[in-house]
Amino acid sequence: xxxxxxxxxxxxxxxxxxxxxxxxxxxxxxxxxxxxxxxxxxxxxxxxxxxxxxxxxxxxxxxxxxxxxxxxxxxxxxxxxxxxxxxxxx
Numbered sequence: 001x002x003x004x005x006x007x008x009x010x011x012x013x014x015x016x017x018x019x020x021x022x023x024x025x026x027x028x029x030x031x032x033x034x035x036x037x038x039x040x041x042x043x044x045x046x047x048x049x050x051x052x053x054x055x056x057x058x059x060x061x062x063x064x065x066x067x068x069x070x071x072x073x074x075x076x077x078x079x080x081x082x083x084x085x086x087x088x089x090x
Contacts, residue, residue: 009085010064014055016076025055041075 018024021037031048039045046068053060054068069081078084 005064005069005081005085010069013069013072013076013084017072020076025051026057028052031055031057038071038075042071044071046071 014025017034020041021034023030023033025031025034028048031051034051035046035048049058050068052058053062054064054072066081069084073079073081073084076084077089079088083089
């Protein structure tokens with residue numbers, strides 16, 4: 001789990017993901033769509049329930065895992081979460 005990330009960075013990542021896939025992620029159908037899009041871009045999987053927690057659709061007090069932050073960062077063209085935060089695009 002990533003304990004100390006800035007909320008602004010995470011919100012920017014979600015925004016870049018939504019821009020890439022061309023849709024605001026807000027409904028259960030959107031999360032299923034996003035799961036398929038992530039697999040298409042990265043060849044990796046993430047569950048709909050994890051995406052719902054990350055987007056705040058489902059309340060959760062858990063921190064986001066480094067794996068999931070890296071996965072979304074790679075999807076939008078960065079080497080990983082750290083590169084995304086530092087603005088180092090591939």
